[in-house]
Amino acid sequence: MARIAVIGMGYTGLGTSIALAKRGHTVTCVDTNPEKVTLLSKGRSPLFEPGFSGEIAALSRRHRLIASIDTPAPVRDADIIFLSVGTPSQPDGSLDTTQLGAACLSVGEGLRGRRRQLVVVKSTVVPGTTESVVIPALESKSSLHAGDFGVCVNPEFLREGHALEDSLRPSHIVIGERDRASGNALLRIYAGFACPKVRTSVRIAEAVKYATNAFLATKVTFANELANICTRLGLDVDEVLRGMSLDPRINPRHLVPGVGFGGSCFPKDLRALVSLSRGVGYEPFLLTTTLSVNERQHMEAVRLLENELRPLSGKRVAILGLAFKGGTDDVRESKALAVASELLLRGAHVVGYDPKAAANFTKAFRGVEIAATVEDALRGSDACIIQAAWPEFSRLGPKQFALMQTPIVIDGRRTWTPRRVPKGIRYRRIG
Ligand SMILES: NC(=O)c1ccc[n+]([C@@H]2O[C@H](COP(=O)([O-])OP(=O)(O)OC[C@H]3O[C@@H](n4cnc5c(N)ncnc54)[C@H](O)[C@@H]3O)[C@@H](O)[C@H]2O)c1
Structure with missing residues (x-):
């Protein structure tokens, strides 16, 4: 050993x-x-x-x-x-x-x-x-x-x-x-x-990691771009993706629309590859576009919210999930940070809940009230945005949503299939 x-x-x-x-x-x-x-x-x-x-x-x-x-x-x-x-x-x-x-x-x-x-x-x-x-x-x-x-x-x-x-x-x-x-x-x-x-070789191994993350991030952004187009065409992007993924050349993993990718890997690895590429005289348009589409993707959630609740000023909005995704306490480049900034800019009162990431979120961002339980976050809220896919969010039902002032739910992570969406809520999702 x-x-x-x-x-x-x-x-x-x-x-x-x-x-x-x-x-x-x-x-x-x-x-x-x-x-x-x-x-x-x-x-x-x-x-x-x-x-x-x-x-x-x-x-x-x-x-x-x-x-x-x-x-x-x-x-x-x-x-x-x-x-x-x-x-x-x-x-x-x-x-x-x-x-x-x-x-x-x-x-x-x-x-x-x-x-x-x-x-x-x-x-x-x-x-x-x-x-x-x-x-x-x-x-x-x-x-x-x-x-x-x-x-x-x-x-x-x-x-x-x-x-x-x-x-x-x-x-x-x-x-x-x-x-x-x-x-x-x-x-x-x-x-x-x-x-x-x-x-x-050493250099190829270094490159394999960037190739992997650049490809996966681009897949996520592709799904988001398609979702944004489908929304405006009145089409269900999930049905489009389901049909598309039947093609044996297309693996459906990471083809899931939402508020965009965050975390400590995809964004920074893409930026490093873009920088490296520019340093050797090549402008990587695909990768820079992947990044810029991702940087504005959370605005789809804000747009859906504003369609329901305009103006946001004075409204209480709950963000469920502060980590960059469910299952972690990591808030690095979490879309919860971007969403919270936009809501605060519009004068909303933002309350956040996360089963594990609240402490890290508070260290990284000020101005958001942190709730101890999901019920506390929902209580009296005019709307909520599900930002990270924690299993406990998929178990929420009419009883919890009834705590809200108005049960408007903007789903940024495909928490439920359409048939399983809890009764009695006004449900909007990206795509
Ligand atoms: N987090 C992931 O999901 C993931 C996945 C694949 C690859 N990676 C890569 O792995 C690397 C580490 O990422 P992470 O997210 O696991 O780490 P992290 O950023 O969460 O933690 C890094 C740790 O290194 C410690 N450290 C810094 N300088 C040190 C030193 N001189 N001596 C000893 N310890 C030191 C820090 O205190 C910190 O605890 C990064 O290059 C990242 O891109 C991360």
Whole structure:
């Protein structure tokens, strides 16, 4: 069994840590955030993700998961080091490698004097980053050369809200190897994972992640654009999509209209790819359009609301679901932020509810009253917008909607099929 250090305890780092610890490896979970390390050292999850709490508690008790705020020491003891720190956007959209660069310097310190350890980049990085940022930082602090330590790029494809199942049973594994020995070492770690695995170069592995997210985001935007057109033509976009998806070339997943995509991946990965592309002299019109359609998509929900309730000034509007989607506490680039801003601009009183993301939302945005329960959010509201698909919203019925001043429901996430829409509400949805 290997000794592993995972650097960065976000959704990706925790998913990787749990999956590898459950395979019998000993994993040190490293983060520079003291609160996260304290929680982890008590066997508690520092973020909400279904299944994480139980797994972290059990693995910590068996000393399979160990928390550390220090990087060099656990790196010194590790056979394999996974880098899973954040790679957000810079203001111009390009990739911000600050966290990655800093983490690599600390990892480099731990590599000093050792041989044949493997460093694996799990963070999403644009093609060329491992060569231009990761390896130079590792070399500078370790006084070694790449080759003395191995390097792989192993992009992560997990979905927040399903991070545990995706980490334990990934659909596929992409291994970008700097040399054959590095790829062999990583493949040995993944030997027990029964899924297709592809071995390729470091740059191709970096690019596969962007290609995947750019394609999926474009699919979502395609569905939204089609929905917006169908609405104005008086057509049911779901019927159009159903007919279209019968074509064996078209997979219906991600072809679901709504308020647009948010989260910590699609928007920032698209922006990074656009920036990279422009840097090499190519204007990626399709990708920039995917982004700009997405940036205005939440206005469809606001438009539907205004059609019902104009003027919005003085009206009480509930936003159900503050996370960027159901099943997570992550509010990064959540459409709830954009919707709330628009409603406040129009003078509405906005009350928000989310089963898990309320605390993160409050840190990111002011001016929204936070309700403790969905009933509290609905009580006395003139309308509500369902922004994230939490299962509890699909269980809402006439009793809860009767708490509203006027039971107007704008569904941004296809909470019910048309036949299951609760009785007694005025129901509007995108598309
Ligand atoms: N969140 C997802 O669904 C997802 C899916 C696939 C890929 N990714 C990619 O994985 C990477 C991580 O994203 P995330 O959302 O899991 O992470 P995150 O942004 O939620 O967390 C990153 C963590 O890294 C820690 N960190 C920062 N600098 C550090 C350092 N020098 N040493 C140790 N820890 C440090 C931070 O404190 C934080 O806890 C990103 O590149 C992201 O694009 C994320």
